[in-house]
Amino acid sequence: MKARIKLLDVLSGRYSVLISEEDAREAKLHPDDLVKLEAGKKIVYGSVVISNMIESGEIGISRDILELHNFSEGETVNVIPAGTPESVRYIKKKMHGEKLRKVEIESIVRDIVDRKLRDIEISAFVTSLEINGLDMDEIAALTIAMAETGDMLDIDRKPIMDVHSIGGVPGNKTNILVVPIVAATGLTIPKTSSRAITSAAGTADVVEVFANVTFTLDEIKRIVEKVGACLVWGGALNLAPADDITIKSERTLSVDPTGLMLASIMSKKYAMGSQYVLIDIPTGKGVKVETIDQARALSRDFIELGKRLGQYVEVAITYGGQPIGHTVGPALEAREALSALQSGKGPGSLIEKATGLAGILLEMGGVAPAGMGKKMAKEILQSGKAWEKMREIIEAQGGNPDIKLEEIPIGDKTYTFTAPSSGYVTGIDNRAITAIARTAGAPEDKGAGVELYVKVGEKIKEGDPLFTIYAEHEARLDQAIVLARRTEPIKIEGMVLQRIGNI
């Protein structure tokens, strides 16, 4: 059938196409049927919603579709019932334990990006991967297909370095130090980061406190060609868009099949043209990778996948058993990272990790002799050269390079927990710290978060401050306090952990 477009101002989270009851009956369309909309060369797929808010002869299309395609109101489109996409057969092949061929993986990825596959099919794909896995041939094909169905960056500087931390450890502002240290030596490092999904602050959330992070790929090319580095939000780019779609199923099910995780990370590096990639795998209780054995297995996969992609990959297994540095939350972390860059000093966990990672990159990039990278990285940090480079990056990204730490606003609603007894800190619960910071408002409320005054192993006295919660809103502070009381994120040896009985 042909129909005139009517814009519907809705964001449904999926592609919806509203059709009148009369037209649906005539065209034998049912709720949730897949249809193809065609106008000249423009093609988009959507799911049928039947509605009497739409006249016969009209078709309502949601803002989701308009935002990505160039349809306009009143335009006439062809509405064609779309059958089952071919790629569903390949998803079923994987469901039944078979190995997929390259063209089959490409077909699945293309149909995901074209929105021909929807929640049901994508969830079946993710679930099949979680159960039956992918071998390295399949992972390499998936990675390349994911990169090539999106935009790719082509920077006229070589070599291109990159660093990626597998998420999970709170307060991990490390790469905000690593990038300017590496770039200060003349190496190129176009770093894209994510926003927080389940954490309290992604690197992009932190950088956004003092610079813009949302750019087009062309703008990033200009920034990187000028200053040799960037610290931008990857989500604004059309890098490996299939990943942005499958992540919805992964998050809903809280699964993260290894093959898909590898492809997700490496497809973005591949799309950015990265040649030397350092993967940081924080390991410890309460992060994504809990044991050294898991971390080692994953390392081998990253290195092998890199070879298939023509990238040189190294992996650093780092300690992730407690937060990095003292702060968790966008503004608090921005202050801590910038302070370290400006002064060359900071919490050991942050400085050692940042210079350690940067040092490996300097050696990979050939600017430091083997074994000398960390020393050189520390010198660059302490000499102020890293801060100089960071000022260039901030300026190139539209921020104020003369920013003063005390100008960064943090939440003025605060509450400090103190030690209920003397003893040694035996553990800091990553998940609880993240949950408290998020409950206090992070990452949406930039000033919300947690500041920690102690680290595992420290000796403390009763009444010593343990941590402060910052919030922008009183109600959120109160909720975070309740959660902190319940979860007791800092364990002290000799402390009563739980009291059961009459209160």
Add this chain to the structure above:
Amino acid sequence: MKARIKLLDVLSGRYSVLISEEDAREAKLHPDDLVKLEAGKKIVYGSVVISNMIESGEIGISRDILELHNFSEGETVNVIPAGTPESVRYIKKKMHGEKLRKVEIESIVRDIVDRKLRDIEISAFVTSLEINGLDMDEIAALTIAMAETGDMLDIDRKPIMDVHSIGGVPGNKTNILVVPIVAATGLTIPKTSSRAITSAAGTADVVEVFANVTFTLDEIKRIVEKVGACLVWGGALNLAPADDITIKSERTLSVDPTGLMLASIMSKKYAMGSQYVLIDIPTGKGVKVETIDQARALSRDFIELGKRLGQYVEVAITYGGQPIGHTVGPALEAREALSALQSGKGPGSLIEKATGLAGILLEMGGVAPAGMGKKMAKEILQSGKAWEKMREIIEAQGGNPDIKLEEIPIGDKTYTFTAPSSGYVTGIDNRAITAIARTAGAPEDKGAGVELYVKVGEKIKEGDPLFTIYAEHEARLDQAIVLARRTEPIKIEGMVLQRIGNI
């Protein structure tokens, strides 16, 4: 947050809740987030759609929700963000190959029915079942949970018989004969049927040609207590509603995990209070169960599951390699079934199968001695007693018991295919016949379908009529003719099956 309800006249195929951009930001809600709507004792879950068609302070709820719950426009509801349902953990347990406990299965089923689980989670569940399966403990728990989360029938007559054919064979109007034969002996048989999903006519579609099939459970109780039988549409009842929801994922993926299929069928029998259940498993090329071995394995499962449910189950493995009788399509099948009941005669494939199945039920119900059931069934059919009972059923279901076959309208747009050469019929392609009937308009167009003049093994001469396509609309007839030319559903020995080259 609190919000006033605004009705949205949409059928989205899922439960949608429209919220203004402003309210969504304030409440930290994102597209597709799950929210709980609460007003007094009324509770319903829905998925967030962000829309500027809604004012702040209002909440748009779709007709899907209003149809099942008693919310009214202008009513104030509490909108509460709902976290991840507990049952997602159990779905993941099954994903990881573990056996589920009874309470875990109950939790999944309850959350499906409450719409707390959506496409992503349900698809993950279905995929996990397809891959990892269920053992008999799990299947029994699933069956009972599915029945008990819906309505159940309590009929004051014993024993209660039931019959169910596993789908797939076209033209299977058999149970329209079985039910009145069985009921004519005084046994009770409250038969619910489905409408066509992928076939050209479900039993409910056929019966609807000459009687109503949509009733409430109370009405069915009255009908059955009066005439001892019914032939109604199960979909209008709230029997095992979880099944109606999971079927969407199964259909999209075209998978049918055995455990889920068993639970789906038997939960509805359990909810109807059936004590003696006969399962008909048509077996042959182009139907759901293609080999005798598969049919035998499935039979054992049905019988074992019946034991767990306190039901006595028998299974008949029947020949499903070609259509039953001569007709496919609602009105054509209605004519054929009623003709057989009125005259006691009809195509051998229909009469033999119907009296065979009815005979087993008569023996199960204790009204025929062992080995004498089929003979008794045939006598009941030929004596006109089955037709007398059918007249009672038709009348009780609001139809005309004096219906004349020629009064049943069939499509007046017809096209007859003739044999291109002489020879023996070597095969009739079930899937092609179904596809042709559906393309001609069945089941929506009641008069559309296919009439077959030959059966496998028959000798035919060039020019003999093979089958006629009936349609209500010229365009659909033309499409069906094209499809029939392409698929050649009737194979004749010696016929050129495919000609490749210049035409």
